[in-house]
Amino acid sequence: MKKPPAIPEDICFCPLSGILDVIAKKWALLIIAILGNEGEKGFNELKRELGCISPKPLSDTLKNLERIGLVSKKVLGTSPPTVKYSLTPEGWELRDHLIPMLVWVSEHGGQDMPGCPIRARKHP
């Protein structure tokens, strides 16, 4: 049996449960990636960027990300109400650890891509 280059120490993954419940969702990682890549985004801006997400799941996901402290929400004016979502410092840290994986995945090329196109910035 191959001896794998193991995780540094005997590490407990208990704390993962909580965050994975939020992160391991359909849109969470993409939202973090996009916010990280572009800085700040409004609700519908984000919605447009994601391409085919309904307001409810987007709202839910943002609330969850906010709750666990990865995303912060700023309300600016009142008419028209302007809202900006951005990453918290913790969100940035996570994002930094996340990017290598996302980049690898996007380069590696998932052959099956049913559903709607999603882009970080430009779309071919």
Add this chain to the structure above:
Amino acid sequence: MKKPPAIPEDICFCPLSGILDVIAKKWALLIIAILGNEGEKGFNELKRELGCISPKPLSDTLKNLERIGLVSKKVLGTSPPTVKYSLTPEGWELRDHLIPMLVWVSEHGGQDMPGCPIRARKHP
């Protein structure tokens, strides 16, 4: 607006959809982490390690991971039937990119941890 250290180029996240549909699930990341950390695992071994997963979701997840080429399955004997799940080369690559994130998350400490305890190796 803060100028973020962006993702290398204008990168298309289209290919993400397919793989995210698989890895952004409740158990997928943990399975990859565990297989990477311990090399090979049988079905029930994995089940025990995950702590509180039912056979069906485990079976489903493994099939999906196999389908997209991250996990391979070896059938050895016939009595008793011995099966070993392990990471494919691609699975290893993904795992390498994944570990920093998982380690960060586990160190960062998710305060809320409802549900069952999950461990990579030892459990306190």
Add this chain to the structure above:
DNA sequence: CCGTATCCGATAGGATACTG
């Protein structure tokens, strides 16, 4: 030991409409 089969409840998430 390795799963599949079945059933079932919870919930994620899409569509749409509508309000502040």
Add this chain to the structure above:
DNA sequence: CAGTATCCTATCGGATACGG
């Protein structure tokens, strides 16, 4: 623009039992 409110469906995921 920024969501909330419904509604509705598909799927996920747990429990249990059983077969190879």
